Amino acid sequence: MKILVCISHVPDTTSKINFTEGDTKFDTNGVQFVINPNDEFGLTRAMWFKEKQGANVTVVNVGGPETEPTLRKALAIGADAAIRVNTEAKDGVQVAKELANVVNQGGYDLVIAGRESIDYNGGMVPGMLAALTNANFVTNCISLEVDGTNATAMREIDGGKETVATSLPLIIGGQKGLVEESDLRIPNMRGIMMARQKPLSVVEPTNAAAETNSVKFEKPAPKGAVTLVDADNIDQLVSLLHNEAKVI
Helix, strand or coil: CEEEEECCEEECCCCCCEEECCCCEEECCCCCEEECHHHHHHHHHHHHHHHHHCCEEEEEEECCHHHHHHHHHHHHHCCCEEEEECCCCCCHHHHHHHHHHHHHHHCCCEEEEECCCCCCCCCCHHHHHHHHHCCEEEEEEEEEEEECCEEEEEEEECCEEEEEEEECCEEEEECCCCCCHHHCCCCCHHHHHHHCCCCEEEECCCCCCCCCCCCCCCCCCCCCCCCCCCCCCHHHHHHHHHHCCCCC
């Protein structure tokens, strides 16, 4: 089984976020980048298929040379090879089209993507990728088993969970629950040394056009001061909620 794991290069959630050029560009200075958490769950599940079923695992990213350390980390975790599509990721449509080209050329049986990235939270790439490659699709996936060309997946839905049976080729949008957090892997020294010898291919883009562009970024307004109200002073609480918070 050939597995492709899509890897997003995203800022660590502990990084301080700033914007430049009149709040039109994201400032990467001093920002630590990591594997998108939803993708990390998917990569760990792919490692299980590699170890238990002999699957071959390739990771892919759409981005410039600055994303290669993230791909190398995925290789150190255990992926067999990496592909970087040599173009800036501009929007979900463009990324999906570039990934579709990789999928079609590689003949992958299973494509594991995160249901969304934690930077833009678009949640659109896996579904568009499935449509572009004519593959079956399950999003919000929290469990996946593969037996030959048949797959059983569980996904979160409003009010519960749903188990579906489908077949390969399959694309999933994975998330927390696909594996346990305790099962996530940290590269060890042996993995890091081996990653240096594994192939990281740089492929030129198809020059797919982006359909959207970011006009301006805006950070959330700072939190206001906290006003403590005595439990017996209901009139003051109602007044504050009505006149200041304006929620009643």
